[in-house]
Amino acid sequence: MTPDHEFLELRNVNVARGDRLVLHDVNLSIRTGEHVAIMGPNGCGKSTLILTMNCQIYPIVRPGMQVRIFGREHWVLTELRRHFGVVGTDLPGERTAVTTGLDAVIAGFFSASSIWPNLEVTAEMRERAYEALERMEATKLASQLVGTMSAGEKRRIVIARALVHRPRQLLLDEPSNALDLAAQRELRDTLRRLAREGTGLVLVTHHLGDILPEIERVIFMDQGRIVGDGPREELLTEERLSRLFHTNVRIGRDEEWMHSW
Numbered sequence: 001m002t003p004d005h006e007f008l009e010l011r012n013v014n015v016a017r018g019d020r021l022v023l024h025d026v027n028l029s030i031r032t033g034e035h036v037a038i039m040g041p042n043g044c045g046k047s048t049l050i051l052t053m054n055c056q057i058y059p060i061v062r063p064g065m066q067v068r069i070f071g072r073e074h075w076v077l078t079e080l081r082r083h084f085g086v087v088g089t090d091l092p093g094e095r096t097a098v099t100t101g102l103d104a105v106i107a108g109f110f111s112a113s114s115i116w117p118n119l120e121v122t123a124e125m126r127e128r129a130y131e132a133l134e135r136m137e138a139t140k141l142a143s144q145l146v147g148t149m150s151a152g153e154k155r156r157i158v159i160a161r162a163l164v165h166r167p168r169q170l171l172l173d174e175p176s177n178a179l180d181l182a183a184q185r186e187l188r189d190t191l192r193r194l195a196r197e198g199t200g201l202v203l204v205t206h207h208l209g210d211i212l213p214e215i216e217r218v219i220f221m222d223q224g225r226i227v228g229d230g231p232r233e234e235l236l237t238e239e240r241l242s243r244l245f246h247t248n249v250r251i252g253r254d255e256e257w258m259h260s261w
Helices: 046-053 094-098 101-110 123-135 151-163 181-196 238-245
Strands: 006-017 020-031 035-039 066-069 084-087 169-173 200-205 217-222 225-231 251-254 257-260
Touching: 006 046, 020 046, 020 200, 020 225, 035 046, 046 169, 046 200, 084 151, 101 123, 101 151, 123 151, 151 169, 151 181, 181 200, 217 238, 225 238
Parallel strands: 035 200, 035 217, 084 169, 169 200
Antiparallel strands: 006 020, 006 066, 217 225, 251 257
16 A cells, blocks of 8 residues: 555445435545545435445445545455544443543544453553544543543544544544534644644535635535535535525635635
8 A cells, every 4th residue: 555545436336224225326536635525414425425435334236336445445444444533423332431531542443432351452552542632632631531521522532532543534424513612613623733734634514614724625415426526616605505405505704714504
């Protein structure tokens, strides 16, 4: 695997969940290190696309279908997940609430909710977990129980878990959900810093305010299909957003940021 491999290549991808086809004939390429926002109304297939990217869901096998991640069609999942981090809205598992912030981050090496007795934690893992907390400016949370943290603090731990492998790409599925205005601002400042440090971002959202100034490419999804893909200046217009969300959208601007109502 070389640095010039694209992070993602999807060709003629269809995905079913149960007996319902959710993604239809998706064709998509994302470069390693690229910053991309994926937008669309609820139920359009955004989260299913993220699950397909991280191999939690597999496409229907048909002639011409292809999925390549970092230049390869076949991966051992534990190896693949060392190359990118996945950021959801919460931490996994009921044990997380009584786990310290540092242990919750270390558990990210094992995709576990906590450090169970059968898991062998090395000194390097602890060092890299603490490094991830430092990148998130969250070292003060290392000894605090996750169950006592605010939503914004928990989101910092979630992102730190995703950073322990020093990934080249982060996948973020609506990361600002359930955050108050101050926590949203902190999250966006953090993601801007990561983008400037060279970590690629694939951000799924339906909030215009989540689209960082560093994100130059926007993908529109509707009813399981990609219906737009291009520079933010072309796609983030009142006319195109109104058509995408099936309602009248107005856009406001404040220096580098955009918001809608």
